[in-house]
Amino acid sequence: MDQARTTISKIFNGEPHSYTRFNLTQNMEGDNSQVEMKLSSDMDEEVGENGVGDHSLNNSNRKPYVAQKLGRTPKNLCFMAATILLIFIIGYLIGYLVHRKKEVAPTCAASKLPFDVPVAHETGAAPLMDWDDVKKLLAEKLSPRNFDTAFSDLSSSNHQAGSLGDEVLGKIVHKKFKENGMNTWTDEHFIKVHDAPVSGFNKFTFKGERETQVQGFLSYSATKEVTGAILYAFYGQENDFRMLRDRNIDLSGRVILVRAGRISFAEKVANAAKMNASAVLIYPDRADYNIGESTQLYGHVHLGSGDPYTPGFPSFNHTQFPPVQSSGLPQIVAQTITEAMATNILKKLGGQIVPQEWGGVTKLGDETDVITLSVSNELTEKKINNVFGVIKGFVDSDRYVVIGAQRDAWGQGFATSTVGTSVLVELARSISEMVKNDGFKPRRSIVFASWSAGEYGSVGATEWLEGYLSSLSMKAFSYISLDRIVTGRTAFKVASSPLMYSVIKSALDEVKTQSSGATLMSQYGKGSWESNIMEPMKLDNAAFPFLAFSGIPSVSFRFTSSNSDYPYFGTMQDNRDRLNAATSNQVPQMAEAAARFAGHIALRLVHDHLLRLDLSKYDKIIRTRVAQINAKVKDVQRLKPDMLPRSLTMQWLISASGSYSRASRSLAADIQNSNLEDIEMCRVLNDRIMTVERNFLSPYVSPRESPFRHILVGSGSHTLQGLLNHLEALKSGKAEADLFRNQFALATWTIQGCANSLAGNIWALDNEI
Template structure:
């Protein structure tokens, strides 16, 4: 019937009752245009009795369309009536057949049992537990009693890398992971390390044997041999300390530098001394800084890098056919630790100029007749080490994973340096596995738990793993959380991390309670400015550093500290539970629970949310600072040394690349805010764009073997923006090592690295900003 009525209506009226009107408006903001479409119908109702023709601005005197065609003769009227009757009969028959078909369909449907509930729309997402429920559930899993038990199980007096004690602890971790129902595996490496002499010893002789010491401490990867030179006290061995000595016109060449532990790593102290043409470095713990016992021995390494320095850029698998090369970070001079007692005896007998007032103390710097002999006989040995892994697989993006790791080896007992971190690792694995198995928690992404060996030799186990799987990890691992040394006190708290994670860290500080009765870590330690009071730089000797600067994986490392001072016993044989109790008021398990909650909150948030909690805009402030410094220094060089940098050299390229990054990062935030969280593919695309940021800050123009820490903002080497700034300073002061052509080459490569990062962050090729 409806069809019949429609046909009749068309015959008599001849014009539609509705039409479509397109209103095109140009959006003048930006390059985009916007089309607005409006639909209008039932126009007859709008115009009252004038009819459709009147509304369309047709003549009101115009006859109906059919009457014009047919006229109003009796013959035509009869013909019209007959046609109308015929059409009516046809329409009736069609309506009848349709009605019968509907009845048949209803009778068939009645024979099928109806579903009790409608089938839900399947998005492919894991059922999402509310974040508050996740927090409460996780908090219930961590207890002080559990940590007491785990501490007892993983404490060991001897677990140096590759030793039976190290292997035994690795097997314990593996059994725990298997017990929790995790998928597990191990990686085996054959690495070269330096250990103390198997027979004999190292030796330090001052003034023809009047003071002789046979130190038991070790600086692995030192050069081997014997040198004699005049002692020169050099503060902490920082670059600024050596510059101060140069300003006093003191000859540094061939000197044996006596420096205090602290401020920077052992490797950096030795590298700085080598730049001054020193012959050796002696490092000691200063009793004036710390309450060290006079006979405390220090252990560490002096490789200016991480991993096995005899397979730089390659994994140390057995029987590999890599060329026999050495890391450029291996020192060419001798390095040895001595006790505070020995250092005090030497300082008391030094002559020469007074120590700079800024350094404090009452001693002299030393003069040419204050001779000392250093004899280093360390032995290079090959050791087999194992990394142990367990994984909790995600339910949506299984191939995207968070890595949580801790070293398990130590020079001695290593309670704070490795036992606590390994215990936190195991407890996190137990707690989250239990949440998945028994409580319905379904992480969207996977979590890999890793127990590293040879951490004391420079994150060797972790770096070898990164080198072996670099191409895969840089695309799939989105964060690394380091658990080394997380409990070293209770009255202070420090975090070092990629800027991408700052927002996540800030929220976690607010959600985790303090070990000192404060409602949160933020309220006790953050103060008015958490970035000033809590954040610190991620240093070369931190195990999270190679993940960030070598592999381009956003990383975070944190620790509870004694307060304004530092824990004294890392890298010593006195790193015991008793010493750690002394700086935590006998509350090591309680602080370990809080440390686990902080790490767990970050981890769970990263695998729970649809979109990764990372903020690319946080890098822009760092970029802006570097670019501003470079721009100022370029103008200064052009003003003072115009022959080196012509006026045609402009910083506009670098400024434009920085602006491109800023726009791309803000555009990504806008896409995040407008995204459909139920669209799995959209979330994955956005998350991949976020993950690309860190790895695209790695310079593609330098070799990972020659310059492993390729990050242009947080790495080290001539490719970094900081190196560009330093090179400009050298050009301004006409330093003989400065090279204007080299600077221009480095400047161009750094600029394009930054622009490439912005392009990747922007996403699709048609979204790229080509202002440069």
């Protein structure tokens, strides 16, 4: 081939008759340089357009170019052309035979070929295993017997974050990842947390009675002594406080007594702080937590996630960051008490009768029910380690799904962390064996992560996100949480990004439990699976920071009980015996079903050509929110025209919603019209899909002040729900109209920006807005 090419080059070594882009032309120094020139046809068109005669008029008396150059007759030229053609054919056949002997590599390795030889179009690096075979392999690798072994290996009586037990467990997980042949690494952080007093106790004195000491505590509470009158506030939800305020009860300076449950400890404390309360006491009511009257509760009250003393920054050692604190740190005192302590207080309260719907308690408390509360938790620095292992993909190895589980707990933490860590390790082993021994070749990578300091508010996971956010933004396309996945067996609940609904439905339809042989859908999703199974993702969900802080589509799930939640989280009583009682001694079987559900989602995401993320779900959510905002705006304009003039139009927000809808439909059409065997095409389409969640993070708010920046599922005034709340406040004259207009404009442009990114190339944008 090379000889033939050289011969042709020598024969036609002159100025070509017509030009093409990127021809090699001989420069004055004699070497070849690559230059861009116009096609002769373009020039012809320009000449024609300018009215100057046909190009052929200037060449009517000239011999053919090659004949001029070489001085040959047409007969000789024909003979020479035939010879050249024969040489070219022989060279081509030799090259073809040599090429066939070469083994095609299973990856898309870039190769540099001469410019004039067509580059072979790669259509897929990893031969796809049939999906049914993938499911069958995973089911064969997982068994309840293996989980029994994993529980024994990973159980610990004391593995609080930063302790020796936590470190030992981390090393065991690291060793198991290594044994599976995975690439492993650790991520070290130095975090600040509040722990119980080293000497002494947190304590309170009610109505001058004997001092009561408490062992349980709430990390990140303000540390001081306060005195105030007790006021019972049910669960401490916003509507509970509104009900008290509507009764003309002064909440300023009061010590609020609330039940545990329904919302997180942090939200209860934040709601009380808005009412100018001085402190919050939280207890487990028997109606919700039948855990014994002397059981202590442990937890945290940071309204956020991660280390609150490095908000928005990673807690690496010796890092120099501004001395700031998270806006989610409470400024009031918070403390847990036992059921017996709360009962003693409640039966002595005076004041108004409780609302009928609250039940149980009889009186709310009055100004004479005085309590003195002293909290002296100690701020300590701890070193924690996150442990990672990766199974690399064979096509897009730099794109990955992350599967993570909390490793630490207050006590034994069997349901809190042992089950999830065991499922993590068993999934890593099973999928590694599928790759090593069974020919499974995932297109994308799977990262397995064992987090520490989850009990303090997903600290380990959030610090990792903060440290590598820029790297993760277009790399990690999904997160699967394995925290608290088995707490019962009669119900199944899933919380996720709306983008993941389609892959969740696929898993529900195909994953069967070993005990019944029926699919999860037929067992738990009869009727409307979305209403029976799906639930909102709460602030204290371990997957929430991945979704609302980092813009990574996330999912968490749990087997639970249909009549009540597992009551032992945040206590020292979370052990295997109690989880056995909650699952009818089916813990290994339920863990195996949980592993198959998580594994199904992960494998589907790394197996298919395209990411199974459903963009249409967000389209419906945006339209619903926009309709709600539109109705409230008209309501406020009618009732309070001075607060919100009629000049404020909804057209921009409606147009932005339409832009997202059109962009999502356009992407669906592009997918239908694309060759999914084309690696580069798939990568471009997948990148467009991956931008959606990230682009719903408002770029107009600080991640330090408002870490959960997602305007649809996050929290704060920048969200669409925040706009609805602001409109409600405008109706009562308790909000600023100018602030609303600013938030309204920024939310509108966030949606439009997401639509622009989803549309793809800059020339495909819809500029109607």
